[in-house]
Amino acid sequence: MNPFTLSRLHARPLVSVLVANYNYERWIGRALESLLAQTYPHWEAIVCDDGSTDSSQEIVASYANRHSRIQLRTQPNAGMASALNTAFRGARGELVALLDSDDEWLPGRLQTVVNRFHRTPQTGTVTHFVRAVHAGGHTLKPIHPRHLDSGWLAPSMLAGREPGLPPCSGLTFHAEVARRIFPLPVQFRRCADKIAQDRAALIAPVSAIQQALSLYRLHGANLTGLNGPCTLAELESNFVFLEQLWADRRSFVHAQHGFLPDIRPWRxxxxxxxxxxxxxxxxxxxxxxxxxxxxxxxxxxIWRLLLALPAPAAQAALRLWWSENAFKRLFRNSWDSLRQPA
Known part of the structure; x- marks a missing residue:
């Protein structure tokens, strides 16, 4: 199983930014302002409003009327994958980036990503850390996830190792990779970025920038966040999602590489x-x-200890471990500060 060979980019490639929005009137303007503040000017943004019932659509339309690089597409509510598919159909760029409508990019984000693609010409996906922030803006987690993987990840993925990859706003694809991963399966109404990153890593190598270049905003309306599944219902929902992800991965590998991988290592x-x-x-x-x-x-x-505890204590300890909380932030920030060079 080998990566696909990719074409070299032009010196100043156009970047198509895909934004799926649903009822984020509070945040979508900030996301678009972060685009307008980019130091790299060669971009276009295609925003698909996924049937919002708030004023999101009007806000995006006001930006599109004032800025020719921003386009608005609309559709009845169908979920994140469908909205990204609609946005992608309008993409013209040599690079395709994802931006969540409640996130923000730091001003140098696009330039840094474009530079990395030029330095690693056979890279299919460039990733970077995101900084998790509360709705009010204060930092919850300086970098997320805790590590990012680089290189040709497909062999280890097929062997059952989940790669370190960031959420939506930390992903940018070579257009030749994007054309293979889109359209995304529309049954993924949430976490469609997970499907996109999974597929992309099975096509070509990944190059990770080891710095946070975007703000990943956590608030009450988020469909995903920093917490793990800490109830039986949440666990079962995760298993359902994983079974769907693995089925898509298996059929995608077959379509792109011509063989059906063994699903057992994933389970x-x-x-x-x-x-x-x-x-x-x-x-x-x-x-x-x-x-x-x-x-x-x-x-x-840790797991041996948890499994040895009485059930109520074990479940409480798991919630402490897998949930974002003040204790963990204090420990993590103290640990990270100790690791910084003097």
Whole structure:
């Protein structure tokens, strides 16, 4: 299984920015202002309003009327994947970037990403950290996720290792990769960026910029966030999503590379944390293989401790571990400050 060969970009490639919006009147203007503040000028933005019932559509229209680089597309509500598909149909750029309508890019984001594509010409996806912020703007997490992977990730993905990749606003694709990953399956009304990043990493190498170049805003209306599944219902919802993701991954690999991968490593290794968490909530026996599937010795020790605790204590400890909270922020920020060079 080899990556596809990609064409070289022009010196100043046009970047098509895809924005899916639904009822984010409070944030969409800030997202578009962050685009207008970019130091790299060669971009176009295609915003698909996914049937908003608030004033989002009017706000985007006012920007489109004043700025020719911003376009508005509208559709009845159909979910994130469908909205991104609609936006992508209007894309003309050599690069395709995703921007969540409640996020913001820092001013040098596009220039830094374009520079990275030029330095690594066979890269299919450039990623970067995002800074998780509260609705009011204060930092919840300086970098998210905790690590980013680079290189040709497909072999390790097929072996069951979930790669370190950022959410929507940290993703930019070479257009030749984007044309292979779009259209996205419309059943993914949420987390469509996960499908896009998953597919892209199976096409060509990833290059990660090790700095936060966007603000990832967490607020009450978010469909996703920093928390893991901490109830049985949330766990079961995650398993449903993963089964859909794996089915799409399998058919995508078959379509792009001509073979059907084995799904068992994904169930046994990629979902090991969730399988162990299910044990905490149901009391059902678990296979020792799930513990051995964890790559970190520290995580294996934590799970052994959790599984040895009485169920109420274990569930409370899991919520502390997998939920964003003030204690974790204090510990994480203190640890990160200690790791900074003097």
């Amino acid at each position: 046994d290794i990629e979902s090991a944390h969730l399988q162990l968490a299910r044990r905490l909530f149901t009391g059902e026996p678990h296979s020792a293989d799930y513990l051995s599937a964890l790559t970190s010795p520290l995580q294996r020790q």
